[in-house]
Each structure stands twice: as structure tokens, then as C-alpha cells.
Amino acid sequence: MNLVRSHVLVCGGTDLSSSESEKIITEFDVRLKNAGLENEVSVVRADSSDLCASGLVVIVYPEGAFYNVTKPDDVKEIVEEHLVKGKIVKRLLCDESAEAGSDVKPLSEIEFYKKQLRIALKNCGIIDPENIDEYIAFDGYKALGKVLTEMTPEQVIEEMKKSGLRGRGGAGFPTAIKWEFAAKQPKGVKYVCCNADEGDPGAFMDRSVLEGDPHSVIEAMAIAAYAIGSEQGYIYIRAEYPVAVKRLQIAINQAKEYGLLGKGIFGTDFNFDLEIRLGAGAFVCGEETALMTSIEGRRGEPRPRPPFPAVKGLWGVPTILNNVETYANVPQIILKGAEWFASIGTEKSKGTKVFALGGKIKNTGLVEVPMGTTLREIVEEIGGGIPNGKKYKAAQIGGPSGGCIPAELIDTPIDYDSLLSIGAMMGSGGLIVIDEDSCMVDIAKFFLDFTVDESCGKCAPCRIGTKRMLEILERITSGKGTVADIENLKDLAEGIKSSALCGLGQTAPNPVLSTLRYFEDEYMAHVVEKRCPAGVCKDLLQYTISKDKCKGCNICAKNCPVSAISGELKKPFVIDPDICIKCGVCEGKCPFKAISRK
């Protein structure tokens, strides 16, 4: 049996005589014979196709290309280009296809991307993260080469200083100052660490960088190591990110194979090696001293600073720690220059920031915008606003250490200092949009619940103080709170802020303080009126039947699991609030929407 490689189907259009298609078939036969393909390609005549009704259609399989053929020369081209060389002849593809694609919107014109500027995420979504060659194709490792062959460690630090890059993991400490501090320590063993323990609930920027562009972090860590005089680095990453861990390990192995990690990098006497350390699920390990204790294999508890890690860090030697996003900016700064980087953003916050946009917003996703972009631009233009016609209530930024930004401040530019001045903080970049359906006291409780759970227990203000705060919030949300409770909350919060040992403890009261600052009326409604304005706190809900809408059909009473509803048929029914367990079944069952909760 002959094995046929390709099939050519010749279909006569409706208004073409069959002789036309005969001619084309003959032409194919001749051309194929000339090319020596007569046994590899079979030419078949088919019934008319309704796809290109206006002309003669030739379909070539297995590719499935639809050609519109009008003259014998077209056949020649199809045979020579497609059947011999395997190239589809674009020119001859069916007419209606030619312009069909022209009105497809390119990504750059989609609102979501218009205001974005990608530096840290430059390669994410473009290159194959498991292929070092593709990273190199986009100028990867060029910055490391430049640094090692053309710059002194001092010049690297100077360049970083000029760029104005600040830490992207939380407090926004200038990166170059850390490096300089560590570089000035006496020669000897030093370490470079990367914080990839992205613990903020709702944040996944670092994960995305590591999954999409792991080499950028490796390259940056090597640059940092050269700047401070280190030969060993550690990446501390959450075990909850298996894909990121796998890609990072592949990337490290490839870099070693290429000699971009190891001994004598770029033919110089610079050596650098890198190891991955897995976290084990402890939020506090995102704090720098706790992270280092965890790498050492112990309980990840923080210790007082000073001494700062740049002087006495991992295993007691000078260590620098930066987070993933911070590192991802470094190669770009070296390649494109500090001036370029410093030209982006605001006076005191340079460059861009990546946010994980989530919650009640249309376009959840990962966005990178220049510093100084307003919250309104992020929420309304990039994020596409709030779904289901609901109203914006607040945005929670910075996770359990951050605060919320209410509607009246939605025009705040997002940079380190503006955020601090309104009682929020940049944090690592979680940005959760909250609409009118959420109760701010409940949100504060959610975050406090998180910190109580994650408090390592080493210092009393955090261990005991946050627990007491949570208890007060639980009282308030269950309707047992008093006005004095609100004052107590404030006192406790200030006390914890000023006396906790580490950054986690010191910032733990922020979600409470910031909701109190902007939504004190909601707290007051809970304690004074015993009412939850958003209708979230179950204990404060009251189900009522509207006298006007109720038709007395009895459906609610039949469905009530505790028989709290009573009434006479065809007359308005009533709910006994003392029996009602607020399960909400009646609300769903009422055919007249007569039952509401308040």
C-alpha cells in the first residue's frame, strides 16, 4: 500500500463548470509528477464546498489549509511551496480570511493593559521559564556579565543607589543601603538571601515572577553577591508553591550547566552558588530575622534588631535579604541604567509596583504600574470596576500589615509615602477590593484572626495583645460590644504597635486601626444599634416580612426549620426574632421577595 503524505481536495464552487476543476486537477497531476511527489500526494475531486462559495477551493491535508485557486500558476505555487517545502501559501488562503483578523483587538489596546508598565514582569507570559536560552534571548545574564567584566562592586552599589530602588516586600527600605552596609563589613563569609515566602493572603506577585521568569531572580542575586562579596545564596520559598519551586530548581540547574552559577563566572574569579530552602507554612518567616532562623533549621522566631542582618544575619555573618520582586528589577536597572529607572514613578518611589488585584473586582489578575498611579486608575480602568453594579467601599492593601483605603481617598497615588500618610502601607502588593456587601468590622476580624493564628508567640504584646483584640472584635460582631470596647481596641492597638518585637507584631493592629479610622460608623452601628449595616454579622441580622409584599402564602412558614414564622393564610406573616436562627431559608423561598434582612 502506498503511504500518502498529503491529500489535495479540489472542490468546484457552485457557479463553476466541472471542466474548471478538471483543469486544476490535471495541473496538479503534472506539477506533482515534475516534483516527484505523485506517489506521496493524492489529488481527489470533492463535492462543492460551501466554505468559499465564490471560487474554486483547494484544501490541502493534513494541515487543512483552504486555498482559493483561480489560475494554473496558483497550483504551481501550492505544489512548490506547500507540498514541497511545507510552507502554507498565505497569499492564496481563502479571501474571506485575508482581512478577517484585522479587527481583532491587540492586547495593548485592552484597558487592562493600557496603563501597565512591565519591568519586573517583563518576561512573564512571553518566554518559556524552563528554558534558559529564552531568558538569554531577552538579554538575560547580560547584566551579570556587564557587572562582572566592567564594573567594580562599589560602582554596582552606586548605580543601585542612583536608581532609588526600594524594597518591594513591605516597608520599602532602600535596597542599595542594605547592600552597602553588608559590603562594608570585613571580608569573609557573607550570604545573599531571597525572600520568596509570600505569606500575605491574596498576594501572588512573587509566585508569578518565579513561575514566569525565575532566572531574573538568580541573575540579580549573583549581582548582589558580587556587590557585597558573597559566594553563597539561599532562596527561601513557600512549600505551598510547588510549580515555582520546580521551575526555580530547573533554572538553577541550567544556570550551573552554563557556568552562570558556580566557580569563575564569566571567566572572572567570582564564584557564586545558590540553594533553595523550603518554608513550612509560617507567616512570621516573611520577617527577615525569622526567615534566617528558619533557614538555619529552627523555629522561625524573630530576634531583636540591631544587630541588623547586614551586620549579623544568617549563621551570625553579614547577610542581605531582598524579596523576589525587588530582585527582578535589578538586572533591568543595570542594563538600562539608573537614570532610566529613576525616571519612572514619583520623587521618592521609583519604578513600578506589581499588585495582585483581587476581591470584588471585574479583572482579577496581576498588574504592574508605575509608582504614583492612583488607586482609581487601578480599580476602575485596569480592574474594570466592581461587578454586578455594586458600590466600591474600600481597597485593602498590604495584607495583614496594611490598611484599607476608603472611597473618599480613591484618588490617592500609590507610592510608599502617600500610603503611609493615610494609615495604609505598600506591603508586598496584595490589593483586595471590597464592595458594600462586606462588613469592615468583619474584615478587621478576619485579619486579626490571621495574625493571632500566625503569631509566633515569642513576645507578649503580639501573642496576648492580638488575642485580646480579636476577642473584642468577636464581641462586637456578635452584638455584645460596648462603646468602651472601641476605646480599648484603640489603646491595645497603639500598645502593640509600639512594643512588639518584629514587623509582623508591630503592624498587626493596622487593619483594625485603619478600619476604625475610616469606618468608625460601622463599628458604632454594631455596638450602639446592634446592627451590621452590610448584613454580614449573623448574630446582628434581623429577618422581617414586609406587610405590603406578603401575600400570606405560607411557604416561608412551611420551610422554616425552627417554626419561627406564623400567621393566617392570605394575611401577612410575622417572624418571631427570639426563635429565628437567621438561617436565611425563608428569604430564598419567598416567591414575592417579601422577606429582607437588616
Place this chain on the structure above:
Amino acid sequence: MKTLADLEKIKNKTLDKMNIRADREEGIRIVVGMATCGIAAGARPVLNAVSDEVSKRNLKNVVVSQTGCIGVCRLEPIMEVYAPGKDKVTYVKMDAEKAVKVVAEHIVNNRPIKEYTIGEADK
């Protein structure tokens, strides 16, 4: 690898292989977003379907690759097509069946399937 010149060599070789140079005359690159969110939304069957279809149809000079997060989590799985001389086309909310159709219509017959693209996602 010892010098910047070595790096440059890899760069040029890879750029050709990736089908991504803006001034190239032919060669198509298809990428599927395979970060955690993409995988969770079902990107793996999409990537497999595209690879299978491209090899089944015996298409030359088409590179199929995974990539990281493209950004719009809401619309995952996402697949993008880079064709020479054109803006890249972003397909959203893909599944294996749609992906196979894109290969047939867009890659072979140069007829992007507008209804699957990001610009149409909310219509």
C-alpha cells in the same frame, strides 16, 4: 560560557528558534500561560491539545511553548499567537476543543477566531 560574546551567540540563535523577532518573515509562536492559576483553570489540556494538533497537521515552523503568568487570571486559560508582521492575538478562556479550532482556523488558514479573543471576552 565565558564572555558576553558567548551570551550574544545564544541570544541570536534562540531568537530565531523562538519565532519571535519582529522582522521575521515567517514562523509562528504559540504560548500557553502555565502559571499556577493557569494550570488550575485548565491550561495543561490546552497546551497538550495545541501541541498534538500542530504535530498531527504536520505544521512546520510553528513553536508551541509554555510561559508564565500573562496577568488576567479571570480569563485563564490564556493562549497567545505571535504571527509575523502582526500584533499578537490573545485568546482567553480556552479549552482543548477551542484550542484545536484556533490551530485550524488561525494558524493554518490565517483567520483569527475573533470571538475567542480578549477583546470579545466581555461581550
Place this chain on the structure above:
Amino acid sequence: MADNKTIPFSGTPEQEKKLRAVMEKYKDTKGALIPVLHEAQEIYGYLPIEVQKMVSEGTGVPLAEIYGVVTFYTQFTTKSKGEYKIAVCLGTACYVKGSGEILERIKSRLGLEVGDCSADGRFSIDATRCIGACGLAPVMTVNDDVYGRLVPDDIDGILDKYMK
């Protein structure tokens, strides 16, 4: 929290051999306790006191310190897990989209609390921190299957699949 109603520890010689090999591999690595424990948990599924003792003997780290580390990190568990590990994400994005109600529904359906494993060893429930699939919020996972954009009424259908 309720007592762990599961099977007593029953390690096999093969498991022990694997654990010894892991400890050998990390012999010269600085600060290797956490990686060793990760792999030990891979081997046994959890880290009961019996396993901790073996790690202590093998690495020379005092048992008290190992116990301290195991109980400090939430990823390490001293209780065995079910054949189907159900995890509900309680990250912020999932929480504001109602993952709390999802968790309640699962708890009442299975009659288990968070952290428990069912008496027949089939199901265990965990509440997890953000798993990074915020675009699909609210999210739960059963072993490696991810379920997103959930509403409480989806739960019965999902659990039914694993009940057979």
C-alpha cells in the same frame, strides 16, 4: 479539637530505609532539619512522635527541638491525613468571596472539624492560606483537583464524587 480518631502509627521497614537515605543525603548540609522533615512527611504522610524520634536519632538534633519545629510550622502535621485531603482556601480574596460558608458546608456534611480526619481514614479537612488561585476565588482542593468559583450548593456534588 477532637481526638484524632485514626489508626495508630505503623511504619514499614521500607519507609524507614527511605528516611535513613534522606538523612544521609543531608548529612553535610547546614541547617537541614526542615528539609529532612519535609521529606519525612512525604514518606510517612505525617510526622508522629515515632518518626520524630527516628529523625532525632539520625540527625543528632534533640527530640525536644524537633518537636518544637514540627509544631511551629503549619505544614508539618502530627496527625494523619485522609485519603482525600480537602483544603479550603481562606486567603483574603477567597474570604471576601465567601469561602467561609464553603468551609462550613463541608464541615457539616462530613461532620468533621478543621484538622480532623474521618474515622474511616477517607477524608480530612484543612483550611489553608492563599494557594494563589485568587482569580478563581473561592477555591477548594481535593488532593490535586482544584475547584474554583464555588457556591455552597456546589459542595454536595463535589463531595459525592469522592464518596463512592
